[in-house]
Amino acid sequence: MIPVNNPSTVPLLMEGRRQQILDGADAYFTLHGFRPTTMSQATADCGASEEEIFSVFASLDLLTEAVVDRRHLVWMGRVQDCCDKFDASHDKVLSIFGFLERWFAEEAYKTTVFSTVYTSLGIDNPWVLQMAARHVKAFTTMVEDLAVSGGLPRSLGTSIAILAEGAQVTAALTTDPSPAREARTAAAMLIAVYQTDLDVIHF
Amino acid sequence: MIPVNNPSTVPLLMEGRRQQILDGADAYFTLHGFRPTTMSQATADCGASEEEIFSVFASLDLLTEAVVDRRHLVWMGRVQDCCDKFDASHDKVLSIFGFLERWFAEEAYKTTVFSTVYTSLGIDNPWVLQMAARHVKAFTTMVEDLAVSGGLPRSLGTSIAILAEGAQVTAALTTDPSPAREARTAAAMLIAVYQTDLDVIHF
Numbered sequence: 001m002i003p004v005n006n007p008s009t010v011p012l013l014m015e016g017r018r019q020q021i022l023d024g025a026d027a028y029f030t031l032h033g034f035r036p037t038t039m040s041q042a043t044a045d046c047g048a049s050e051e052e053i054f055s056v057f058a059s060l061d062l063l064t065e066a067v068v069d070r071r072h073l074v075w076m077g078r079v080q081d082c083c084d085k086f087d088a089s090h091d092k093v094l095s096i097f098g099f100l101e102r103w104f105a106e107e108a109y110k111t112t113v114f115s116t117v118y119t120s121l122g123i124d125n126p127w128v129l130q131m132a133a134r135h136v137k138a139f140t141t142m143v144e145d146l147a148v149s150g151g152l153p154r155s156l157g158t159s160i161a162i163l164a165e166g167a168q169v170t171a172a173l174t175t176d177p178s179p180a181r182e183a184r185t186a187a188a189m190l191i192a193v194y195q196t197d198l199d200v201i202h203f
Numbered sequence: 204m205i206p207v208n209n210p211s212t213v214p215l216l217m218e219g220r221r222q223q224i225l226d227g228a229d230a231y232f233t234l235h236g237f238r239p240t241t242m243s244q245a246t247a248d249c250g251a252s253e254e255e256i257f258s259v260f261a262s263l264d265l266l267t268e269a270v271v272d273r274r275h276l277v278w279m280g281r282v283q284d285c286c287d288k289f290d291a292s293h294d295k296v297l298s299i300f301g302f303l304e305r306w307f308a309e310e311a312y313k314t315t316v317f318s319t320v321y322t323s324l325g326i327d328n329p330w331v332l333q334m335a336a337r338h339v340k341a342f343t344t345m346v347e348d349l350a351v352s353g354g355l356p357r358s359l360g361t362s363i364a365i366l367a368e369g370a371q372v373t374a375a376l377t378t379d380p381s382p383a384r385e386a387r388t389a390a391a392m393l394i395a396v397y398q399t400d401l402d403v404i405h406f
Contacts, residue, residue, distance in 0.1 A: 033327065110326055115372050119322035123313055123375065124236070132376040140373075159389035162382055163362070166369025169318050170343075172326065173335040179365055186362035189396055190389060 018056050018066075021046045025067050033111055034120035039063065065131060068117060072135050075114075076142070078103075089150025090191045093143060093160060097184030100167055104177035113172045115165075136165070152194050160187045221259050221269075224249045228270050236314055237323040242266065268334060271320060275338050278317075281306075282345070292353025293394045296346060296363055300387030303370055307380035316375045318368075339368070355397050363390045 024046025028037075039060045043053050057063040082099040083092035103109060110116065118132040140161040147157030167183035170176075227249020231240075242263045246256050260266035285302040286295035306312060313319065321335040343364040350360030370386035373379075 110332075115318055115376060116322045116326060118376060119319045123319060129313075129376075129378065133378070136373055136376045155385065155388065158385045159366070159392075162366055162369035162373055162386050162389065164369070165373050166365035166367070169372045170339055170365055170368050173318060173321060173332075173339045175332065175336070182358065182361045183365050185358065186365065186389075186393060189362075190392055193392055193396065 014056060017048060017052060021048050021053055021056055021063070022067055022070055024048075025063055026070070029064075029067060030108065030112070034064070034068075034117050061127060064121065065127065068114075068121075068131055071112075071117075072114070072138070076138060079139070079142070083146065089146050090152070090195070093146050093150070093157075093191065094184055094188055096143070096164060097167070097180050097187060100164060100171075100183070101177050101180035104168075104171040104180055110172045110175060113168050115169055116172060139164070150191075152191065156190055156194065159190060163187050217259060220251060220255060224251050224256055224259055224266070225270055225273055227251075228266055229273070232267075232270060233311065233315070237267070237271075237320050264330060267324065268330065271317075271324075271334055274315075274320075275317070275341070279341060279345070282342070286349065292349050293355070293398070296349050296353070296360075296394065297387055297391055299346070299367060300370070300383050300390060303367060303374075303386070304380050304383035307371075307374040307383055313375040313378060316371050318372055319375060342367070353394075355394065359393055359397065362393060366390050 021043060024044075025042045027045065028042045037060070039053065039057075040050070042060065042063060046053070053063075057066065079096055079099055082095040086092045086095055106112075114132070114135050118128055118135075121128045123129055123132065140158060143161040143164070144154045144157030147160065148154050163183040163186055167179040170179040224246060227247075228245045230248065231245045240263070242256065242260075243253070245263065245266060249256070256266075260269065282299055282302055285298040289295045289298055309315075317335070317338050321331055321338075324331045326332055326335065343361060346364040346367070347357045347360030350363065351357050366386040366389055370382040373382040
């Protein structure tokens with residue numbers, strides 16, 4: 001198990017350097033995929049010296065984890081931004097599928113989807129699996145909390161998170177964004193089972 | 204694009220040799236994962252000469268595709284066997300999630316799940332993506348046909364297939380088989396929306 005990178009413990013000056021290195025490594029992984037590589041390859045274009053890099057990230061695994069963790073946080077932020085546009089919890093939940101549909105249409109989708117990233121890094125590595133589980137659990141908990149705050153059972157949130165994961169993998173494997181809409185319809189139907197005021201549900 | 208291996212065009216004597224080579228390569232991939240390799244590594248223990256191997260599989264890509272294709276057929280056969288134990292279409296559909304739960308509990312699950320196999324082979328390779336799409340579409344069509352034969356909308360089958368894909372990726376990333384049950388419950392609820400005879404649905 002490797003320790004989780006915790007930006008809050010990093011001094012401000014070093015934080016700037018940290019983001020600069022992360023930007024360089026993120027650009028490298030975007031171009032080459034999350035494949036076995038070396039620290040010098042992943043940081044070749046970040047503009048920091050080897051000494052500076054190793055003072056911030058003691059290993060390639062720690063750097064890689066920080067890149068993926070930042071992507072996870074950015075992604076969760078995008079999901080949250082979509083949800084924030086709506087007041088009703090069930091509208092927030094359904095808006096996630098609208099976000100997914102737009103995300104699936106992005107050029108790099110099939111190589112940036114998290115399941116692909118984790119698998120490319122080697123899902124049999126304990127630290128990768130730990131990171132994958134953290135990502136899935138954070139997203140699932142977010143949807144479950146939305147369900148509960150809308151008066152729906154927590155387990156309904158779990159099911160809807162599974163639909164969102166299924167849409168992501170299906171879209172990645174078929175290069176077709178339509179699973180987002182199909183999953184959205186199913187999510188709306190599941191919510192409707194618990195709603196008496198059916199006219200607020202937009203299938 | 205590479206041509207699809209078509210066993211029906213292979214003479215009987217060669218078919219035995221073909222299966223022997225596939226067995227050896229399948230065992231190799233099970234042990235080492237679907238990572239970049241060579242023909243001689245993948246066929247080292249199959250008991251056939253290099254000449255015999257190349258007479259059946261002209262390239263490593265063709266051999267790999269045949270291994271994954273056979274796995275797909277075996278997997279679809281296992282799903283079909285579960286479905287065949289039931290008469291009612293909706294019971295057949297729900298039995299798929301029982302199969303998934305047992306599959307998730309198998310030791311090698313997280314490295315044998317198809318999304319992992321395709322990603323490991325490089326989902327950015329057109330022939331891998333073609334194979335991945337073929338797998339997802341075959342499974343989705345199977346579930347859609349079951350839905351239709353049970354008087355349910357085809358789109359409900361699509362949604363239930365997405366739930367099954369979501370359960371697979373969630374189970375793989377969290378090493379927890381419970382998404383199978385959560386997806387099953389959601390599938391049963393979706394079917395129930397269209398059923399008047401609710402007492403035949405087993406949540």
